Amino acid sequence: MDFGPYLFLATLEGAVGAAVLALTAVGLSLVFGVMRVVNVAHGEFFMLGAVLAWWVATTVGGHPALGFGVALLVAPVLVAGIAAAVDMTVLKRIEYDPERTIVATIGLLYILQQVTLMTYGPDARPVEPPFNARLALPWVEWAEGGLRMYWPWGLSTTSYKLAVIGAAVVVLLGVWALMARTRIGLLMRATQLDREMALAFGIPVERIYALVFGLGAGLAALGAVLVVPIQQAHYLMGADPLLLSFIVVIIGGLGSLPGTVLAAVLIGLSDGIISVFFSPTLAKILATLLVALVLVFRPRGLFGAQAV
Amino acid sequence: MSDLRKSLVLHGGVLVLLFGLQFVLPAYHHGVVARVMVMASYAIGYNVLFGYTGLLSLGHAMFFAAGMYGMGLTVGVLGTAPALAFGVVAGALLAAVVGALALRTAGVAFMIVTLMFAQAGYLTILYFGTYTRGDEGFVIPQAQRVLGAVDLSDPANRYFAALALFALCLMVSLRLVHTSFGRVLIAIRENEERARMLGYNVFARKWAAVVISGTLSAAAGAFYGLLFGYAGASFAGVQYSIFPLLWVLLGGAGTVLGPLVGTLFMFYLIDLSSGVTSAYMLIAGVALVLLTLFAQQGLMGEVRARVWRWLP
Numbered sequence: 001m002d003f004g005p006y007l008f009l010a011t012l013e014g015a016v017g018a019a020v021l022a023l024t025a026v027g028l029s030l031v032f033g034v035m036r037v038v039n040v041a042h043g044e045f046f047m048l049g050a051v052l053a054w055w056v057a058t059t060v061g062g063h064p065a066l067g068f069g070v071a072l073l074v075a076p077v078l079v080a081g082i083a084a085a086v087d088m089t090v091l092k093r094i095e096y097d098p099e100r101t102i103v104a105t106i107g108l109l110y111i112l113q114q115v116t117l118m119t120y121g122p123d124a125r126p127v128e129p130p131f132n133a134r135l136a137l138p139w140v141e142w143a144e145g146g147l148r149m150y151w152p153w154g155l156s157t158t159s160y161k162l163a164v165i166g167a168a169v170v171v172l173l174g175v176w177a178l179m180a181r182t183r184i185g186l187l188m189r190a191t192q193l194d195r196e197m198a199l200a201f202g203i204p205v206e207r208i209y210a211l212v213f214g215l216g217a218g219l220a221a222l223g224a225v226l227v228v229p230i231q232q233a234h235y236l237m238g239a240d241p242l243l244l245s246f247i248v249v250i251i252g253g254l255g256s257l258p259g260t261v262l263a264a265v266l267i268g269l270s271d272g273i274i275s276v277f278f279s280p281t282l283a284k285i286l287a288t289l290l291v292a293l294v295l296v297f298r299p300r301g302l303f304g305a306q307a308v
Numbered sequence: 309m310s311d312l313r314k315s316l317v318l319h320g321g322v323l324v325l326l327f328g329l330q331f332v333l334p335a336y337h338h339g340v341v342a343r344v345m346v347m348a349s350y351a352i353g354y355n356v357l358f359g360y361t362g363l364l365s366l367g368h369a370m371f372f373a374a375g376m377y378g379m380g381l382t383v384g385v386l387g388t389a390p391a392l393a394f395g396v397v398a399g400a401l402l403a404a405v406v407g408a409l410a411l412r413t414a415g416v417a418f419m420i421v422t423l424m425f426a427q428a429g430y431l432t433i434l435y436f437g438t439y440t441r442g443d444e445g446f447v448i449p450q451a452q453r454v455l456g457a458v459d460l461s462d463p464a465n466r467y468f469a470a471l472a473l474f475a476l477c478l479m480v481s482l483r484l485v486h487t488s489f490g491r492v493l494i495a496i497r498e499n500e501e502r503a504r505m506l507g508y509n510v511f512a513r514k515w516a517a518v519v520i521s522g523t524l525s526a527a528a529g530a531f532y533g534l535l536f537g538y539a540g541a542s543f544a545g546v547q548y549s550i551f552p553l554l555w556v557l558l559g560g561a562g563t564v565l566g567p568l569v570g571t572l573f574m575f576y577l578i579d580l581s582s583g584v585t586s587a588y589m590l591i592a593g594v595a596l597v598l599l600t601l602f603a604q605q606g607l608m609g610e611v612r613a614r615v616w617r618w619l620p
Contacts, residue, residue: 094601099364099416100600102419103553106553107592107597108593110589110590111593113593114587115587250420281431281434281435284427285428289428291424292420292421292424296410
């Protein structure tokens with residue numbers, strides 16, 4: 001394959017990663033923005049979404065589309081419920097103290113991961129995609145007498161991958177509408193701006209917190225359900241989304257949703273492209289160092305307004 | 309008895325007890341206690357920063373690994389004692405650089421910055437897999453584990469070397485809390501603004517605390533590699549940054565004996581639970597959540613609050 005089509009293919013793969021990453025990172029960003037806490041267990045909620053999707057799809061059986069469809073609805077709701085329960089039993093009790101929350105969510109990370117290992121086991125298991133038509137893609141080249149379109153061998157994607165990108169865009173628009181256009185979004189924004197004042201105005205801040213924590217985890221789980229037909233469900237799969245979400249949220253500016261989406265697209269695409277052409281380990285080393293240095297020298301992030 | 313004398317008697321007594329234990333312990337527990345003492349030295353290093361200065365680092369594994377790899381990669385070339393020193397110096401230098409950068413941030417950002425630096429360090433070890441052998445790690449041959457005329461792969465010598473390291477770290481920690489430098493660190497932990505207003509150079513002292521903490525951690529890492537003859541990338545991973553946090557929280561942050569108590573307790577908790585489940589990190593996770601919820605002070609912190617108010 002020539003360089004042009006190869007780069008195009010890498011970009012497409014990167015775009016799928018970016019779409020899932022955007023969902024996961026927006027969940028983390030939402031929790032940080034409204035509650036001012038860092039959820040280290042976010043990657044495990046992602047993993048839980050994938051594992052539950054496998055469980056639901058296997059239990060339902062029948063046509064792949066049926067199992068996947070049910071999983072798409074059930075898994076994120078279940079994960080959101082677990083997260084909200086954790087918020088009410090643990091985080092509320094330590095009064096959302098930033099440092100104690102990090103320690104508690106580290107504990108939660110290991111609890112979720114190890115319980116999954118003990119019940120689901122160490123195997124990676126696939127979920128069948130609901131539809132998976134292979135689509136060959138055209139490419140253009142200069143030939144005698146102008147542009148010529150041709151179909152390079154190997155340049156293809158699947159209808160499912162395109163659907164993941166589309167679904168992510170729809171969900172992100174939904175989150176934006178929820179935050180900007182609904183009453184519950186208004187309450188969330190009020191809580192984010194000034195917790196005390198929101199409380200004084202009779203906003204049930206504790207319930208908002210549980211809701212936001214559940215919503216954040218649910219978004220991660222949704223991203224995982226979308227990606228599980230491409231990448232299998234495994235109990236250790238939470239580490240990479242966690243690291244990448246951290247990178248995205250920090251580069252995008254903590255608590256800034258548009259910044260997070262922009263950074264997710266940027267990081268997801270470049271991660272995809274760099275990983276194809278260079279060593280993925282090197283890409284990750286550079287990304288983690290970039291995050292550390294951004295936090296040190298520009299704590300607001302590249303697009304954000306709030307400092308950590 | 310004055311408080312200082314009581315504290316000297318207590319800590320000296322613990323060291324004597326550890327010295328005496330080697331003659332009565334069965335072989336298995338003899339090995340476990342040697343390992344615990346090296347890891348407790350790591351926890352003491354962590355405690356200097358977390359317990360006394362109030363800075364929560366999520367990246368101490370990079371200092372531990374700097375000591376371990378600084379020693380392990382050079383021991384074939386330099387010889388045992390210089391390699392050991394090289395590991396400690398490598399950790400100290402890394403701590404000086406990371407500290408100077410990370411201390412520009414505070415609170416949650418400090419935790420994330422240290423986490424990211426440690427992650428970059430871990431990935432770097434994987435990236436240079438040709439030399440470090442990545443996750444698989446490498447064995448340090450027995451011929452290179454001889455310090456002077458003492459063969460450190462022999463269990464009795466190994467126990468003694470671990471005890472020597474632990475005693476040194478304990479003394480440093482105990483001495484630290486009695487110096488004015490240590491008291492300023494505690495002042496910074498309690499109220500950084502007030503310490504700054506009183507005219508102390510807060511940044512310089514926090515930086516010194518990072519360097520001391522990193523150096524002790526690196527010493528523990530270098531000794532661990534030497535005593536147990538192995539260096540692997542897993543020691544640089546997130547898990548080994550979480551462990552000292554867990555041990556110190558369990559034993560009691562900001563107490564001199566806390567790191568030992570926490571490490572010993574956790575080692576035996578995991579050891580005992582291994583009969584029930586192999587998912588030992590579950591125990592660690594549950595312990596972390598319960599500690600943040602119910603026992604912020606840790607074991608020695610409770611002892612200080614209820615019985616011995618003079619405990620340093």
